[in-house]
Amino acid sequence: MTTTLKDIAKQLKTSVSTVSRALQNHPRISAEKTKKIQDLARELDYQPNSFAINLKKKTSKTLGVIVPELSLHFFSEILSGMDETAHRNGYQLLICQSGEKVEREKEQIQNLYKANVDGILVAVSKETSNFGNFDLLRKKGFPVVLFSRTHPNFPSVHSDDINGGFLATKHLIQQGCKTIAHIAGPWHLYATKDRQNGYLKALETYHLPINQSLIIHSDLEKESNIEAVHQLLNREQNFDAIFCFNDYVAYDIIQVLKEKQIITGKDVLIVGFGNQPISTQMEPKLTSVDQQPYQIGIKSIEMILNSINSKIETSIKQTEILETMLIVRNSTYH
Amino acid sequence: MTTTLKDIAKQLKTSVSTVSRALQNHPRISAEKTKKIQDLARELDYQPNSFAINLKKKTSKTLGVIVPELSLHFFSEILSGMDETAHRNGYQLLICQSGEKVEREKEQIQNLYKANVDGILVAVSKETSNFGNFDLLRKKGFPVVLFSRTHPNFPSVHSDDINGGFLATKHLIQQGCKTIAHIAGPWHLYATKDRQNGYLKALETYHLPINQSLIIHSDLEKESNIEAVHQLLNREQNFDAIFCFNDYVAYDIIQVLKEKQIITGKDVLIVGFGNQPISTQMEPKLTSVDQQPYQIGIKSIEMILNSINSKIETSIKQTEILETMLIVRNSTYH
DNA sequence: CAAACGTATGCAATCGTTTGCACAAAAATC
DNA sequence: GATTTTTGTGCAAACGATTGCATACGTTTG
Incomplete structure (x- = not known):
């Protein structure tokens, strides 16, 4: 007993x-x-007995976190930062995954809400286009923070994708590239626009022509990525660099180029995005944009604790944008 | 309101x-x-109000999970399986990390216990050698399950490392290797013994001599791995294969061999362990032993739910060993 | 020496549920 | 028509803590 x-x-x-x-x-x-x-x-x-205390105090010192997929390294690193920060502040984390399904995401929000967490942090699923669920919560005055996969109408923490895209492209330009392709993500991901805008901004800044046929969207599945390179290779005009939406896209592309005897880092320069482990494990090592996922985790928790503690309207739109930086490796440098 | x-x-x-x-x-x-x-x-x-219900029912439908490091892919995949299974059974997961520190681990156990979780699942930290914390819990009749990093005295779920080591080594033998080295892990990891025993068993089964100087222990840090290959390279007698404790060790080793112009898959065959993403990302792709981390997650939850639901003594030692299988890739095959 | 105060303690309500038990009224039994 | 059974409802006590208020001292004050 x-x-x-x-x-x-x-x-x-x-x-x-x-x-x-x-x-x-x-x-x-x-x-x-x-x-x-x-x-x-x-x-x-x-x-x-924490139940009794919670009942009395109406607070659980617990935060709910929903990620699309726990095993994606990017998210697990964010979670690592979240866990660290939450614990330092006496909070625990109820973590669950949406599996990229809106339905599941909705269900998880319900679960967390029923579990009386003090706030919810979400990286929305790929499928999520309707933010009604989150709006409902917010209307109840319930603290919500979106991270990484965000939406402009909500308190958010994400990396500076525009500048990331800019830095990547600028680097390629400075390496002497003139015809830089961009394999972009799917439109419903918020980051897609930003990275592409960064790319466009760099071309503009350095007075390179913008060519729509050099921008190809992929749904990020392997087949789609491969299809994208082929499309580029089949153009009459050549290209000398590709800025990819993320590291996995870059990896898939480099595999195709290898098959075609095109040498990455010499014939074509490639930049990825995310600075994931894969970027140092593949051959050649990949130049990539670091997003500081661990920091995203820290900032997200800090933001939500802020809105929990200061009982100020959480509906005050608040956005934290984390600096991105370019990590240069062999795929753009020899 | x-x-x-x-x-x-x-x-x-x-x-x-x-x-x-x-x-x-x-x-x-x-x-x-x-x-x-x-x-x-x-x-x-x-x-x-879940607090009131919990208070009344003395159960929270929440399980605590402690992993050494959230961002290690192996663990995040286990967590993914856990999350899936827990949710299917109406449970939620309070997830935290020990950062490989015993102190922190102890603290987290306390936290989870105070939070009145219905059971705790742990992959013990590298530092943990004393299982007193867990014993205390068990004596109170509190459900505990160890996974992946386990201990024979506790209900455990882990992969069949002995057979994994055996399969890996057998494969090398069947590829014609005669002098197979083994880079083993640190002794305090339970898996170290098993994988090494599998290695030894295979040599024995196929009547190859056992040579202690071919077995080198690494603490799994990069420097230690590099040091290990050098030690092997400096022996007077040559070797034609290395069975590595895990994929990361294999990766580090292959980098060193590359520098020495030794071609992996031809001059030396290499097998890793874990079948982590790195094994398909590196060059050459790595033959590795798959541990079914997602399954480990599923089984662990099932085991603890079992011991929660059937109020039978949880102290009945229970162990679930998951099959391992060899995934052959270019590092041992051309 | 009575009034006023400070100190130390306990009573009882409260948080939001669940559940055994009592108690009616209605229905079924003889 | 009297007795038993069924059906529908509410009272009140839990669960384990927190906290405003009352109370009972002993001490200081005028």
């Missing part, structure tokens, strides 16, 4: 309230009694 | 108990009243 305040009170022939106060070092309880109670509590290994 | 049973009762001029029962479809409540209550509940978007 677990020890309760009642047990301690009974043993010491005092009341539950006195015990409760003593354990909180309430000044009105005599030093002597306080000591006696605390000693016994220790001896009996008293653990306050 | 959130709706409570009381609110519904008041509006319908009935009692809280009747409302409670109606919502549970208790047969003793008239069909008419039940419908009225359920309708109003829906209308008011009544959400039962």
Whole structure:
């Protein structure tokens, strides 16, 4: 049996309230009694019942997190930062995945809400285009923060994808490339626009012509990526570099180029995005844009704790944009 | 304000108990009243207060999970399986990381215990050698399951590392290798013994001599791995294959061999362990032993739910060993 | 020495549920 | 028609903590 305040009170022939106060070092309880109670509590290994406390205080010190897929390295690194920060602030994390399904995502939001978490952090699924679920929560004054996969109408934490795209493209230009292709992501991902805009901005800034046929969208599946390179290779005009939506796209593309005896880093320069482990594991090592996922995790927790603690309207739109930086490796440099 | 049973009762001029029962479809409540209550509940978007229910039922439908590092792909894939299975059974996951520190691990166990989770699943940290924390829990009859990084005295789920080591080594032998080295892990990891024993068993089975100088232990840090290959290269006698403790070790080693112009898959065959993404991303692609991490996740949850539901002594030692299988790729095959 | 105050404690309500039990009224039994 | 059984409802006590208020001292003050 677990020890309760009642047990301690009974043993010491005092009341539950006195015990409760003593354990909180309430000044009105005599030093002597306080000591006696605390000693016994220790001896009996008293653990306050969190359910009772939560019920009374209406707070669980728990945050809900929904990621599309736990095993995607990018997200697990964000989670790592979240866990660290949450714990430092006395919070725990109820983590679940949406599997990229809106239905599932909706269900998970419900679950977390029912579990009385103090706030919810979400990287929305690929399928999510309707943000009604989140709006409902927000209308109830419930703290919500979107991270990485965000939406402009909600408190958000994400990386500076525009600048990331800009840096990547600028680097290619500075390496002497003149015809830079871009394999972009699917339109419903918010990052797609940003990275592409960064790409366009760089071309503009350095007075290179913009050619729509050099921009190809992929749904990020392997087949789609391969299809994208083929499309590029079949154009009459040549290209000398590709800025890819992410590292996995870059990897798939480089495999195709290898088959065609096109040497990455010499014939064609390639830049990825995300600076995932794959970028150092593949051959050649991939130049990529780092997004500081761990930092995204930290900032997201900080933001939601802020909105929980300061009972200020959470509907104040708040956005944290994390710096991106280019990591140069062999795929653009020899 | 959130709706409570009381609110519904008041509006319908009935009692809280009747409302409670109606919502549970208790047969003793008239069909008419039940419908009225359920309708109003829906209308008011009544959400039962989980704290109160937990308090009453002394169960939280939440499981605690501790992993050494969230961002290690192996663990995040296990977590993915856990999440899936837990949710299918109406449980949620409180996930945290130990950062490979015993101290932190101990702290997290305390946290989870205080949070009144219904059970705890742990992959122990590298530092953990003393299992006293877990023993304490078990003595209280608290459900604990170790996974992946386990200990023979506790209910455990892990892969068949012995057979994994055996399969890997057998494959090398069948590829014609005669002098097979093994870069082993640190002794305190339980898997180290098993994988090494599998290696030894294969040599024995196929009548190859066992040579202790071909077995080198690494602490799995990059420097240590590099040091290990050098040690092998400096032996007077040559070797024609290396069975590595895991894929990352294999990767580091292959980098060193490349520098020395030794061609992996031709001059030396290499097998890794874990079948991590890196094994298909590196060049050459790595032959590796798959451990079914997702399955480990599923089985672990099933095991702990079992011990929660059947109130049978959880101290009955229970171990689930998952099959391993060899995935052959270019590092051992041309 | 009575009034006023400070100190130390306990009572009891509260948080939102669940559930055993009591108690009616209605229905079934003899 | 009296007795038993069924059916429908509500009371009140849990679950384990927190906290405003009352109370009972002992001490200071005028």
